[in-house]
Amino acid sequence: MKKLIVNTEGCIGCGACVGIDPEHFDFNEEGLSHVISEENLDSSAIQDAIAACPVQVISLEEAQEEQNDNVISLEEAQEEQNDNVVSLEEAQEEQNDNVVSLEEEEEKAA
Numbered sequence: 186m187k188k189l190i191v192n193t194e195g196c197i198g199c200g201a202c203v204g205i206d207p208e209h210f211d212f213n214e215e216g217l218s219h220v221i222s223e224e225n226l227d228s229s230a231i232q233d234a235i236a237a238c239p240v241q242v243i244s245l246e247e248a249q250e251e252q253n254d255n256v257i258s259l260e261e262a263q264e265e266q267n268d269n270v271v272s273l274e275e276a277q278e279e280q281n282d283n284v285v286s287l288e289e290e291e292e293k294a295a
């Protein structure tokens with residue numbers, strides 16, 4: 186999910202973003218820009234506002250989604266590890282089968 190951010194501390198209140206994209210930007214009581222809507226973030230007006238900001242304090246970020254992807258990957262990696270544990274158990278069972286076979290053969294020989 187994208188997130189629209191204005192670093193208000195760096196804003197000089199020129200009004201470019203508010204003029205270009207009033208759907209997403211407005212002045213706060215200090216005359217500085219802030220985000221007023223998180224809807225329709227694919228709008229080209231946002232890109233125009235980002236490009237027009239003279240101090241480049243507007244950004245549209247994807248960070249949150251990437252973090253979640255990494256968490257899922259870690260879980261998947263853990264699942265893979267569990268698969269390996271099962272494989273080891275299966276290997277041990279196979280070994281036990283071999284022991285039984287040897288015993289059976291010994292019985293047969295006797």
Ligand code: SF4
Nearest residue numbers: 196197199200202238
């Ligand atoms: S364009 Fe940039 S400096 Fe101008 S009001 Fe918007 S955020 Fe502030």
